[in-house]
Amino acid sequence: MKVHQLELRINNEKRMVVVRSADTLLAVLRRNLGLTGAKPGCLNGDCGACTINVDRLPMKSCLMLAIECEGKEITTIEGMHNTPMQQAFVEHFAFQCGYCTSGFIMNAHSLIHNRPNADNQMMKEWLDSNICRCTGYEEIERAVKDVLRKNSQIQ
Amino acid sequence: MIPFDFDYFRPKTLQEALQIFREQMAMGKKPYYFSGGTELITLGRVQLAKADAVIDLKKINEVRACRIDGDHIVLGSCLALTEVEESNLFPLLTKTASEIADHTSRNKITLGGNIRGGIHYREAVLPFLLADSTAVIVSAKGVTFKKMSEVFQGSLRLENDELLVQLITERKWASLPFVHVKRRRQWETGYPLVTVAALMSDNGIRVAVSGLCAFPFRSEKMENGLNSKGTGIEERIKMALDGIPATVLSDVEGSAEYRMFVLGNVLRDLVSELEGGIVV
Numbered sequence: 001m002k003v004h005q006l007e008l009r010i011n012n013e014k015r016m017v018v019v020r021s022a023d024t025l026l027a028v029l030r031r032n033l034g035l036t037g038a039k040p041g042c043l044n045g046d047c048g049a050c051t052i053n054v055d056r057l058p059m060k061s062c063l064m065l066a067i068e069c070e071g072k073e074i075t076t077i078e079g080m081h082n083t084p085m086q087q088a089f090v091e092h093f094a095f096q097c098g099y100c101t102s103g104f105i106m107n108a109h110s111l112i113h114n115r116p117n118a119d120n121q122m123m124k125e126w127l128d129s130n131i132c133r134c135t136g137y138e139e140i141e142r143a144v145k146d147v148l149r150k151n152s153q154i155q
Numbered sequence: 156m157i158p159f160d161f162d163y164f165r166p167k168t169l170q171e172a173l174q175i176f177r178e179q180m181a182m183g184k185k186p187y188y189f190s191g192g193t194e195l196i197t198l199g200r201v202q203l204a205k206a207d208a209v210i211d212l213k214k215i216n217e218v219r220a221c222r223i224d225g226d227h228i229v230l231g232s233c234l235a236l237t238e239v240e241e242s243n244l245f246p247l248l249t250k251t252a253s254e255i256a257d258h259t260s261r262n263k264i265t266l267g268g269n270i271r272g273g274i275h276y277r278e279a280v281l282p283f284l285l286a287d288s289t290a291v292i293v294s295a296k297g298v299t300f301k302k303m304s305e306v307f308q309g310s311l312r313l314e315n316d317e318l319l320v321q322l323i324t325e326r327k328w329a330s331l332p333f334v335h336v337k338r339r340r341q342w343e344t345g346y347p348l349v350t351v352a353a354l355m356s357d358n359g360i361r362v363a364v365s366g367l368c369a370f371p372f373r374s375e376k377m378e379n380g381l382n383s384k385g386t387g388i389e390e391r392i393k394m395a396l397d398g399i400p401a402t403v404l405s406d407v408e409g410s411a412e413y414r415m416f417v418l419g420n421v422l423r424d425l426v427s428e429l430e431g432g433i434v435v
Contacts (some may be wrong), residue, residue, distance in 0.1 A: 002160045002161060002162050002163065004163070020160060021160060021161050021162060021163035021209065022156075022157035022159065022160055022161055022199070023156075023157075024156075024157070024196065027156060043200060044197050044200075045193060045197060045256070045260050045263075048257075048259060051259060057262050058258075058259045058262060059259065059262055059263060060259055060260060060263065062196075063191075063192075063193050063196055063197070063260065063263050064192075064196075064263065065163075065192065065196070065209075067163050068192075068211065068213075107259060125253075125258050126258045126259075128257050128258065128343070128344065129257035129258050129259035129260065130259075
């Protein structure tokens with residue numbers, strides 16, 4: 001078996017892991033590191049439930065090898081405690097079963113960081129990457145718009 | 156979980172990548188040039204793809220090129236599709252790329268990976284076929300420059316150790332009027348019934364199509380039909396449809412008959428838009 005010892009930077013911490021070359025980041029987060037917030041859904045890059053941030057961009061962790069992330073800054077839902085987007089999802093009740101929630105929050109968090117002035121079209125384009133099978137899209141939209149609005153007031 | 160193991164290499168130069176490829180081949184192994192890697196990861200999971208050695212190209216400068224070089228646009232094969240979109244050096248390509256998969260996936264899917272891919276849509280190639288772009292390819296024999304019309308015949312025809320490094324496009328193509336239409340069975344996600352990209356050149360409309368047949372193509376016969384001046388629009392559309400170069404797909408996305416119906420309408424609309432006004 002081809003294994004590597006990697007130092008990954010996750011949620012502002014350095015973590016040592018031993019991984020197979022073929023291990024996806026999703027598998028390593030959940031199995032090796034106990035970070036189970038990134039959810040296994042389709043495992044095929046379609047649903048977005050496993051979305052995390054890599055160097056502040058949203059990435060589907062099922063579409064990424066852990067070994068590709070050496071030297072990169074990884075942020076998972078566990079690193080989102082008390083962030084504006086997490087709070088907004090709570091305030092707007094932007095979840096039903098909750099399975100898709102961490103993926104949506106990570107994508108939306110990256111959106112407001114990288115595109116603080118995102119319009120409706122851009123928000124839709126980014127969030128189209130995630131699927132909510134409970135169809136809670138209205139509440140999710142309200143939560144994301146709320147953070148965008150508050151940020152624009154601060155500016 | 157990917158149910159097989161492979162060695163992982165991260166070369167910093169093209170020469171190093173080629174050497175690893177050669178060494179792996181000599182050992183009887185199956186090397187794999189990897190940029191976004193989404194196809195290997197997803198198909199590997201269900202055992203439809205396999206590699207013994209993954210050669211991750213993303214640390215090589217040449218494959219990350221994204222610049223204007225005199226009269227040319229130079230785009231590296233390992234640029235993520237979102238990077239291609241954000242650079243917006245070739246607006247038709249920007250539009251085409253922006254409709255592939257979804258935004259988060261496009262942070263991982265690369266230009267070269269999409270063009271080289273195994274699934275039959277490979278829509279990122281359409282603008283390059285229309286613009287007579289040049290593929291920069293390296294192998295043990297050195298660097299070669301090949302027209303996309305020559306090297307992309309249904310798929311990217313590369314020899315075993317050849318590696319697509321860059322795509323070079325004359326800037327004049329980036330300023331021409333264009334149309335890009337992706338028609339799906341329903342909604343705005345999923346694979347297309349047909350994707351059509353078109354450019355208005357001095358010699359008429361150029362058109363390339365994906366999703367219709369089992370490979371993307373640009374057909375001179377189709378273009379000749381579409382550009383038959385002095386002929387009514389319905390006859391022009393009919394001649395264009397007669398120029399489809401292969402069997403039209405009939406699958407879960409739509410029947411061949413329906414795809415032809417949709418394509419006919421798309422062609423009618425794009426002629427109207429590119430030639431201006433209502434076409435009769």
